Amino acid sequence: MIAFEHVGKRYGGRFEALSNIDFRVSRGEMVFLTGHSGAGKSSLLRLIMRLERPSRGRVMVAGHDIDKLHPSQLPFYRRQIGVVFQDHQLLFDRSIYHNVALPLEIRGLAPRDIARRVRAALDKVGLLHREKALPIELSGGEQQRVGIARAVVNKPALLLADEPTGNLDPQLSADIMGLFEDFHRIGTTVMIASHDLALIARLRHRTLRLSEGRLVADEEAA
Amino acid sequence: MSARHSRKGAATPRGASAAARTGGRQEASTSPRGARQQTVRAQGQWQAWLRHHRAMCVDSLRRLVRQPVGSLLTMLAIAIALVLPSALWLSLDSAKLVDAELDASATLTAYLDKGVSESETGRILEALEAQSEVAATELITAEQGMAEFQQSLGLDDALARLDENPLPAAVVISPTTPSPEAMAALSERLSAMSGVAEVRLDLAWIERLRQLAELGRRLTLALGVLFGLGVLLVVGNTIRLAVENRRKEIEVVTLIGATHAFVRRPFLYSGAWYGLGGGLLAWGLLTLGSDWLAAPVASLAASYGAHYQLPTLGLVGSTTLLTCSTLLGWLGAWIAVSRHLAGIKPR
Ligand SMILES: Nc1ncnc2c1ncn2[C@@H]1O[C@H](COP(=O)(O)OP(=O)(O)O)[C@@H](O)[C@H]1O
Ligand SMILES: [Mg+2]
Numbered sequence: 024m025i026a027f028e029h030v031g032k033r034y035g036g037r038f039e040a041l042s043n044i045d046f047r048v049s050r051g052e053m054v055f056l057t058g059h060s061g062a063g064k065s066s067l068l069r070l071i072m073r074l075e076r077p078s079r080g081r082v083m084v085a086g087h088d089i090d091k092l093h094p095s096q097l098p099f100y101r102r103q104i105g106v107v108f109q110d111h112q113l114l115f116d117r118s119i120y121h122n123v124a125l126p127l128e129i130r131g132l133a134p135r136d137i138a139r140r141v142r143a144a145l146d147k148v149g150l151l152h153r154e155k156a157l158p159i160e161l162s163g164g165e166q167q168r169v170g171i172a173r174a175v176v177n178k179p180a181l182l183l184a185d186e187p188t189g190n191l192d193p194q195l196s197a198d199i200m201g202l203f204e205d206f207h208r209i210g211t212t213v214m215i216a217s218h219d220l221a222l223i224a225r226l227r228h229r230t231l232r233l234s235e236g237r238l239v240a241d242e243e244a245a
Numbered sequence: 246m247s248a249r250h251s252r253k254g255a256a257t258p259r260g261a262s263a264a265a266r267t268g269g270r271q272e273a274s275t276s277p278r279g280a281r282q283q284t285v286r287a288q289g290q291w292q293a294w295l296r297h298h299r300a301m302c303v304d305s306l307r308r309l310v311r312q313p314v315g316s317l318l319t320m321l322a323i324a325i326a327l328v329l330p331s332a333l334w335l336s337l338d339s340a341k342l343v344d345a346e347l348d349a350s351a352t353l354t355a356y357l358d359k360g361v362s363e364s365e366t367g368r369i370l371e372a373l374e375a376q377s378e379v380a381a382t383e384l385i386t387a388e389q390g391m392a393e394f395q396q397s398l399g400l401d402d403a404l405a406r407l408d409e410n411p412l413p414a415a416v417v418i419s420p421t422t423p424s425p426e427a428m429a430a431l432s433e434r435l436s437a438m439s440g441v442a443e444v445r446l447d448l449a450w451i452e453r454l455r456q457l458a459e460l461g462r463r464l465t466l467a468l469g470v471l472f473g474l475g476v477l478l479v480v481g482n483t484i485r486l487a488v489e490n491r492r493k494e495i496e497v498v499t500l501i502g503a504t505h506a507f508v509r510r511p512f513l514y515s516g517a518w519y520g521l522g523g524g525l526l527a528w529g530l531l532t533l534g535s536d537w538l539a540a541p542v543a544s545l546a547a548s549y550g551a552h553y554q555l556p557t558l559g560l561v562g563s564t565t566l567l568t569c570s571t572l573l574g575w576l577g578a579w580i581a582v583s584r585h586l587a588g589i590k591p592r
Contacts, residue, residue, distance in 0.1 A: 072500075074591055095504075102502035112497050129503045131293025173501070 024050045024181060024212045025071060030080035032066055032236075040066045041236045044080070048214065050180075053207040055223045056216040058233030064216035067233070068183050071214075072104060073097060084181070102130060105174030105211075109186035111166050113158040119145070119169050120154040126177045144172040148202060164195040171202055175211075182206055184215040188222070196222055297510065305514035308487075309522075316522070322479045323523025327570055328530050330469040331558075335531070337461050338556050351423035353432055354445040355416045361440055366414060369440045373416060378431045383417040390415060413442060425452070473573055476523070480516050480577030487515060488585045500591040512582045513575055520574020524567040531558060531566075 025048040032041040041063045048054050056064050069075045070082050073089050081088050084100075092100055113122050123144055127137045145151045148168040150161075158166055167187060174182060184203065188196035200215075200222060207213045217223060223230060232240035309316040357369060366384070373382050385393075390412040418435070420428050428446055436444040488495065495508055535555045542555050558566065 074500075098499075098502045098504045098507075100502075101500065106500065112500070114494055114497060116494075125498065126501045128297075129498060129501060129507060131290060131297065133289070133292070133296075 024048050024052070024085060025214070026081075026083040027067075027070075028081040028083065030070065030077045030082055032063075032070060032075060033078040039078075039236055041070075041233075044238050046231060046238060046241060048212065050212055051207070051210050053204070053213040053228045054215070055226075055228055055230040056214060056233065057218055057220060057223060057230055060218065062233040063236045064218075064233055065185055068106075068185050068214070068216055071181075071183060072106060073100060098129075102126065102177060103179055103181065105177060105179035105182045107167070107170050107174045107182070107184035107187045109189040111170030113166060113169055113173075115158050117157075118154065119150065119156050119158065119161070122158065122169055123172045123176050126173060130177070140176055141172075144176040145169075147175070147205075148172045164191050164199070167191065167195075167199060168202070171199070175206060180212060182211050182213045184213075184217075186216055186218070188217060188219055193222070200226055297507065301511040302514050305511050306518055308511075309515065309518050316519070319479060319483045319519050320522035320526050323476050323519060323570065323574070324526035324530055326472040326475040326479065327523060327527035327566065328534075330465060330472050331527060331531055331566060332534065333461065333465040333468060335535075335556050335558070335562070337458070337465055351420065351428065351451060353418045353420065353428060353435065355418060355435055355441050356443045356445065357414045357416070358440055358442045359413045361414065365440060369438070370416065372438065373418060373435070376431075376434075378421050378427065379418055380421045381419040385415045385417065387412050387414050473569075476520070476570070476573045477577040477580065480519050480574045481581040483519060484512050484516055484578045484581040485585055487512060488582060488589075492589060495586070495589050496591040499589070505586060508586060509579070509582045513578050516574040516576075516578020516581075517571050518574070520571040520577075521567060523574065524570025527570065528558065528563055528566055 027044045027046050030041060030044040031039060033039050044067065056067065058064055066075065070077055071084060071089075073082075073092065076090055082090065089100065114125070120141055123141045124137050127140060132140075142151060142154070145154055148171055150165060150168055150172065153161065153165065158169065161169065171184075171187070174184075182203070187203075188199050191199065196219060203213050203215060204226070227244040229244055230240070230242045231238060232242070355373070357366060361369070366386075370382060370384060373379055387410045391410050394412065418431075420431055422428075432444040432446045435441055498508060535557060539555050
């Protein structure tokens with residue numbers, strides 16, 4: 024599903040945020056990405072989303088060199104990836120329902136289909152009863168669950184998450200990770216950047232460890 | 246996984262279940278069923294496109310109404326930029342009428358020798374009318390000339406004190422062809438006739454008027470272009486601020502796969518609404534203005550013995566004004582959005 028081939032990423036010419044990253048993730052796998060702050064986790068995810076382009080090497084997704092995508096194809100490429108952010112990137116001027124509906128509206132689904140799928144996604148994250156609320160009225164954990172609902176409402180083949188439990192207490196973090204495991208179970212490829220080592224260790228999935236832009240460990244689940 | 250293969254995505258849960266449902270026949274695009282599915286899909290996309298247009302059209306209007314003062318100010322600025330060239334264009338339209346009247350009123354005046362007898366005058370008149378280039382003649386005797394002169398200048402007393410009428414008799418001649426060249430030639434020949442002292446030909450002021458009209462036309466064009474640019478700037482600036490205000494939203498929708506067209510659409514509708522609003526305001530200002538000016542213009546014209554009415558926009562003019570303003574608003578928005586979208590990169 025994902026293949027990094029000797030990928031390097033420089034910002035501003037001199038500083039190398041990622042160097043010689045080489046790994047593969049198969050379809051349906053669930054992978055954690057760990058490392059200290061500034062190790063390059065976010066940069067790696069942004070390369071997959073094609074928000075950044077590699078300075079060297081190739082990033083292959085589903086067999087395609089995504090660097091070769093034409094700008095006009097990018098929106099359609101991104102529609103197939105669900106992304107969850109640490110700061111969840113919700114729009115605060117519209118309800119939970121309309122936040123989750125956004126990817127479907129972009130795809131031009133009929134309102135009837137949108138309603139059905141939004142409710143299914145909200146139900147999955149346990150927030151169906153809050154669909155009319157504004158994001159500001161929700162707790163941090165609930166906002167993060169809305170972010171997840173929005174990421175999966177499109178039924179993406181690939182789900183990326185950048186520190187999805189960054190600001191949450193251990194119990195909420197475990198709940199959120201449980202949601203990701205559910206999607207993994209139905210066949211979605213999941214990649215989660217996190218520095219919550221204790222939680223990752225408990226969940227027993229493959230873990231890629233970055234340090235100063237290098238891939239220093241690739242550990243299969245124990 | 247690429248854009249091209251987005252619809253199939255065979256290894257995704259969705260793709261897998263869809264393939265299972267259709268027994269894998271989805272791949273065979275040559276089958277009748279595949280063809281039908283493609284038509285349905287194309288129809289669905291067309292409907293989705295229409296739906297989004299409709300939604301953005303309404304949504305952008307709603308946003309305008311939510312900030313009535315700001316929107317009105319923008320529209321007023323557009324209206325002011327539109328009023329001046331429109332007013333010029335209108336008066337030019339009336340200059341065209343003057344043009345037509347000029348042709349009709351192009352005449353020569355032949356002043357006869359002073360003191361010619363009435364019979365002599367009659368003979369000269371006949372000779373004049375015999376010319377093929379002369380369409381009509383009108384005799385103004387010395388006495389008539391004096392009376393007109395007195396009336397138009399209001400100098401009754403001063404002129405009454407003159408012992409002798411200083412004015413000669415005159416014949417006003419309408420030529421068959423009112424072109425400047427033909428009239429100049431005619432005037433040359435007429436002045437050679439005996440009994441004719443002088444032929445006055447007012448080509449100069451006709452020419453001057455024509456050039457004035459041409460100047461007006463070019464001025465209108467130049468001002469139209471200039472003020473059109475002004476409208477683009479006004480709308481562009483407003484839309485730039487709107488884009489800046491919704492920066493976060495643009496970043497998020499770009500992140501989750503919105504196309505440029507999708508992002509641009511609400512702003513283009515806003516621009517078109519601003520343009521239409523500005524056009525309507527300009528139309529109102531023009532109507533008010535011509536109402537306000539109508540009375541003095543009419544009495545001014547009456548004092549010259551003319552009947553002249555201020556031109557109005559009419560249906561064609563109004564439609565043109567509103568179409569142009571709407572298009573200008575749309576264009577201004579397009580330029581602003583395109584320039585600023587390039588600078589917005591999702592984080
Ligand atoms: N847009 C950018 N421009 C310049 N440097 C950047 C940019 N994004 C990240 N970096 C740098 O790259 C390094 C890796 O950052 P990041 O990928 O965010 O790490 P992590 O997510 O693991 O904390 C950091 O040193 C960071 O300062
Ligand atoms: Mg990070």
